[in-house]
Amino acid sequence: MPYLLLAFGILFALLAANAQAPPRNAALLVPGFFSGWLTIELAPHLLVTEIVALALTALYGGLDGWAGWLGLVLGVMGAAGTVAIILASRRTVVTLRESGAPLDLDPDGAPRFPLAPLFVPPLCLIPRKGVKVQRNIVYREDGRLRLKLDVYSPTGERPDDELRPGLMQIHGGAWVIGDKREQGLSLLNHMAVQGWVGFNVNYRLSPRATWPEHLIDLKHFLAWYREHAREYGADPDFLCVTGGSAGGHLTAMVALTANVPEFQPGFEDVDTSVQGAVPFYGVYNFVDAGPWPVPMGSTRLLEKMVVKLPFEENREAYAKASPVTYLRKDAPPFFVIHGSHDSLIPVLEARRFVERLRDMSEAPVIYAEMKGGQHAFDVFPSYRTARVVEGVERYLTGLHRQYRQGTGPAVPGEVKESLDGPPVG
Structure with a gap:
């Protein structure tokens, strides 16, 4: 003993x-x-x-x-x-690097996101009162290919039939595993309670899928959203995108490659722009090393299963799969989230992406770095998840208010108040 x-x-x-x-x-x-x-x-x-x-x-x-x-x-x-x-x-505090102040994700005390119990069942779906979930809606059908999504929407009546803002959720899983039933559930439930319509989207996975088929599928969703959003009470002209890990990479690609013909073959004329992006712990650069001893593109995962091309002889192909390649002045607003203790995608990856995006984009770029946060932290309904989810909701709600008012993108007032307040924690 x-x-x-x-x-x-x-x-x-x-x-x-x-x-x-x-x-x-x-x-x-x-x-x-x-x-x-x-x-x-x-x-x-x-x-x-x-x-x-x-x-x-x-x-x-x-x-x-x-x-x-x-x-x-x-x-x-x-x-x-x-x-x-x-x-x-x-005491989760999100440090906004280069801002000189933390973003307090719980400035008013107890969060509206109901995770008060200390012991929360892991990996639960967090059913929420006031949320309606419509599952397995086909958004792309091509021969035997049938891609599906789940819709999270409020159960209450819309005031004056007003269209609601839309949110696209992209799951992670290293481009080879994962499903819409597993990730983004905390955020989608909370956003629906706050009046949003969420779309949790599946896409083809490797090794069956070869890059950029993953992204092309998500572009098909954007085309479907333009046509069908009203059926679910969502505004076809307003959609933000979020996702974690591989979903974070795809979130950035969706946001930065609006209307790039290469990624929307056969529907090049469809507007595939989004109004905001919130990538969680994503990969943004396959070509340069930095956070890793070797470039991410040279890993066996990408060479053998995802891109399926030798890295050294095909650097241009890996550059085309990297969000940093598509940085532009008219990029949508970004809220980049990463944990300081992420052991799969080092936090330096997010820092260098944000630095380059800020240098190029005319829209605001907020970077949230969580002390002690691991990779995929939001899979669990924890205190950290509750506060980050609420912070994302305030950010996205601010973007939607600016859209309705017709003003240019700026740091939402809800976030500004936290930034201008005294340090927390």
Whole structure:
């Protein structure tokens, strides 16, 4: 029993250390991410498990030898690290780099997003009162190909039949896995409660799909939205786009490649512009290394499964798949979100993208960097998710108000007030 207590102590200490400083070694990257992701986003659940395991093992003879006492010390240190993670997530502050002030995602106290309980069931769909979900609507049909989406909309009547703003959600999964039922659910439910119509969109996945077929599918959705938005109470002339990881990359591509004929073959005349973009922890540059020892495009994933071309001989193809290639003065407003502890896509990737986008775009570019945030944090309905979701809602609602007023894009007033206020946290 003392050695079991020692094993628990070592495990809990390693989990806490990995959450704070995930390994960069290629062999440990994936296991380091998953353990850190679960530790950070399920910290309350982990803390209870640690306390129970240490207490029961000590009670049943775990302290009968030196190994048990050492395990207890290590276990307590690990539990203390978990407590620190919980406290950090409950005081989530998004640092807007180069602004000199944090963006407080909860300036008025308790968030409207209802995640007050400490122990929230992971991976739940978060059913919300007042939200209607219409599933598996076909938006593209071509032979045997049938691509589907889910629509999240308010159940109440629209005042004076007023059209609602639309939000496109693109799931992640390294371009090879993922589904509309798995990601973006917290945000879509919350946005529907606030009067938006959300569209959670599937697209073809690799290795069956070869780039840029993923993007072409999403452009087909934009064409479908122009034609069918009114049927769901949405404004066909106003649509914002969001997504995480590979979905973050695709979000940026959708926003920056409006009306590029190469990505909308057969429907080149359709307007594929969007009014705002909120990419979460995306990849924006396949050609230059920087955050990685080698360029992202030279990885086996992209060379063998997604783009399916040798990187060195086809750098131009990888440049065409990179959002940084399409930076332009008339880009839509961006709200880029990334976690400082992201171990799959280093935070430096977001920083360099934002810097280059700010240099080029005439629209405002807000960059939110969350202290302690891992990759794919928003899959779990945690405190951090609640506050970021509410911050995104305020941002997008501000963009929609500017659209209705006919004013040029600017940092929404809701966000400006937070920026101009005193530092938080």
